[in-house]
Amino acid sequence: MAKGDEIRNELTGPGGRSVLQIGKVHGDLVWQQPPAPQSADESLREAVWRLARAVRDASTGVVQKWGISGSGALSVQWCTADDDLVDHWENIHDSNEPVPLEGHFTAVRETYQAVRSKRLVIVGQAGAGKTVLAHRLILDLLDTDGVTGPVPALFSLSGWNPDSTDLQPWLIQQLLRDFGFLHDKNPVTGETQAEVLVKEKLILPVLDGFDEISHQHHRAAISKISNIDYPLVVTSRPDEYREAAHAVKAVGRAAAIELQAVAREEAHRFLRLSASKSRSREWDAVFDRLNTQPDQTASQNLTRVLTTPLMVMLARTVYNDTPDHDPHDLLDIQRFPIATAVEDHLLDAYLDTVYARSDAGQRSARDPNWDPDRARHWLGYLATHLTQRDTHDLTWWYLPATLHRRTRILVTAAVSGLAAGLCIGLAAGLKMGLVSGLTMGLVFGLGFEVVFYRWLAERGPERLRLGPRWRDREPRSWLSHHKKSRSEFTSGLVLVIVIGVAFGLIFELAVGLMVGFAMVIVLALGDSYDPHATAPWTLLSRDRAVALVRTTTTIVLGFGLSYAGTKLPYGIAFGFLLGMWGLASSSWGSWLMFARLWLPLTGRLPWRPKRFLEDANARGVLRTTGAVYQFRHTRLRDYLADHHRS
Structure with a gap:
């Protein structure tokens, strides 16, 4: 050479x-x-590195949106929690001498590392800053340990049912949901990287929101958290955790700290330093009144409100970011006779402020400028849905669940009946189309609700990436996809059994087999689970692609089967019916029918719900956690739900 x-x-x-x-x-x-x-081993190291980078990016986005990443951040302080919230000190560090754990926001890593067992519970009142402090701890640990130690990752406990699922399998499920690249499997053991990371103790779980677990599950949650023997962090409101600790015991080998109320001097410092010079003087006047007339009702109300970081942050957004708001208004006893009235005002004004901004999330001129009142109405509808389901996770594929079951049946029946009537009417005449459309629409509406809706909700959207096989780094084993193939085939067969009822069971089995095979063909075309399919709308596009390919395949096979024994118009009608009903049984088809049609038509959501949710996230009203949206804070969600119901 x-x-x-x-x-x-x-x-x-x-x-x-x-x-x-x-x-x-x-x-x-x-x-x-x-x-x-x-x-x-190299593949696992790469997975650890990618996970650490993804977690760092997510936590960095949270602290930046809250404006607490700089040196002027609001200083949250804590002390060692009450003794009944702490396990025996001998279990924590082999000594009965308590460890002092006092600290402040920038020293959370030092507090955590002072606990020899590396198991810490953080308790604080609503709005005290538990989640934000957890994100700060994650960033500090990643900056210190890099990717050599366990990767700290936040897990929202609101979706965990400890009576039915152990903690480790649930952690694996959450990792697979939020980080698609962890679907890759070990070529020897067949385990996903998520399973390996959890079993090899390469994950440091930061379990956020113990109080958000249903009350009846608190005892089981304490027991199952205590059973895992590696480092972890748990956050909770104090009352819920104290009740569970008294009923069972505190989390095993875990110390505990309790977040303190924000001092008046600290709230004053933060608000004046984050404002213009003229606005700083106005804040000086407000706090001067709080200091000189502390016994007045207005002073007591505002002092109480400004003891939580959440309310201090809202006050900064409402009064420091807008020139037409005067902080003296917060002392108006006629408008705000009690402290909760001040809190509601800040929450309401916060929404008006962020939706009045023209630069939220660096929006372009083509982005919608939502009316604050309409945005509040739509957000309130979503918040009511979440409170009814007792969850914080908002996903696009669960939006049909915001409707009553009867409404879902009627809407599905109407849409499918219209499609059936149109297809059959073109083939056999208007009268036959109307009769058949009504009958088949009702049958499919009931069948969809009974059979498919629960299956769709539990399965969620497709993560399948359609494309040539050669893109896989490793050859795919058909044996490993047997369960998925069987599920696809069965769902197709059941779909056409429902259709067969409307047809009087003619060719039911043959058509069911054809559609079942069509779904397996789509699976065969799939390359693998997409490692990038973690963001909510990436999942939507993946599910849409699979649904459209499956629908097209079903139309072709259904047309071919029908044409073999009928005239051409009937074959065309039957093929399109099979395809449209298959489309309706996908997560994207359900989204299209309800979130894009019925909910906007009835005023519950805007006509562009995807754009609306993206925009709410850019404005800071919503946050993303992997594949789901959550409201910025539980207090905001509950306020919007109460406002919507009233």
Whole structure:
């Protein structure tokens, strides 16, 4: 091989180290070792690194949106929690001497590392800053340990039922939901990387919101959290955690700290330093009144409100970011006779402020400018849905669940009946189309609700990536996809059994087999689970692609089967019916029918719900946690739900 003026021979590929060279010798013989395939350990290290980067990006976004990443951040302080919230000190660090855990916002890492067991419970009142402090701890630990130690990752406990699921399997489910690249499997054991990370203790779970678990599950939650023997962090409101600790015991081998109320001087410092000079003087006047007339009702109300970081942050947004608001208004006893009235005012004015901004999230001129009152109404509808389901996770594929079951049946029946009537009417006449459409629409509406709706909600959207097989890094085993294939085939068969009832069971089994096979064909075209399919709308686009391919395949097969024994118009009608009903049984089809049609038509959501949710996230009203949206704070969700109901 010639390389410039140098002539040499290269040998690439597997083989022994002894090589016999015959003929003319051109330079030195160079052994070129081919790149070794990536080992399981290397793949795991890459997964740890990618997870750490994703977690760091998410936590950085949270602290930046709250404006608490700089040196002027609001200083939250804490002390060692009451003794009944702490496990025996002998279990924590082999000594009965308590460890002082006092600290402040920028020293949370030092407090955590002072606990030898590395198991810490953070308790604080609503709005005290528990979640934000957890994100700060995650960032500090990643900055210290890099990716050499366990990766700290936040898990929202609101969706965990400890009576039915152990903690480790649930952690694995959450990792797979939020980080698609952890679906990759170990070529030897067949375990996903999420399973390996949890079992090898390479995850430091930050379990956020113990109080958000249903009350009847608190005892089981304490027991199952105590049973895992590696480092962790738990956050909770104090009353809920105290009640569970008294009923069972505190989390095993865990120390506990309790967040303190924000001092008046600290709230004053933060608000004046984050404002303009003129607005700072107005804050000085407000706090001067709080200091000189502390016994007045207005002073007591405002002092109480400004003891939580949440309300201090809202006051900064409402009064420091808008020139037409005067902080003196907060002392108006006629408008705000009690402290909760001040809190409600800040929450309401916060929404008006963020939706009045023209630069929220660096929006372009094409982005919608939502009316604050309409936005409040739509957000209130979503918040009511979440409180009724007793969850904080908002997903696009669960939006049909905001409707009453009877409404879902009627809407599904109407849409499918209209489609059936149109197709059959074109083939057999208007009268036959009306009768058949009404009958088949009602049958499919009931069948969809009874059979498919629960299945769709539990399964969630498709993560399948359609494309050629050669893109996979490793060959796919059909045996590993047997369960998925069986599920696809069964769902197709059940779909056409429902349709067959409307047809009087004619060709039911044959058509069911054809549609079932169509769904398996779609699975065969799938490359793998998409490692990037974690963001909510990436999941929507993946599910839409799968639904459209499956629908097209079903139409072709249904048309072919029908045309073999009927006239052409009937074959076309029957093929389109099968395709449209298959589309309706997908997560994207359900989203299209309810979230894009019925909910906007009835005023519950805007006509562009995807754009609305994205915009709410950009404005800071919603936050993303993996594949789900959540309201910025529980207090905001509950306020919007109460406002909507009233």
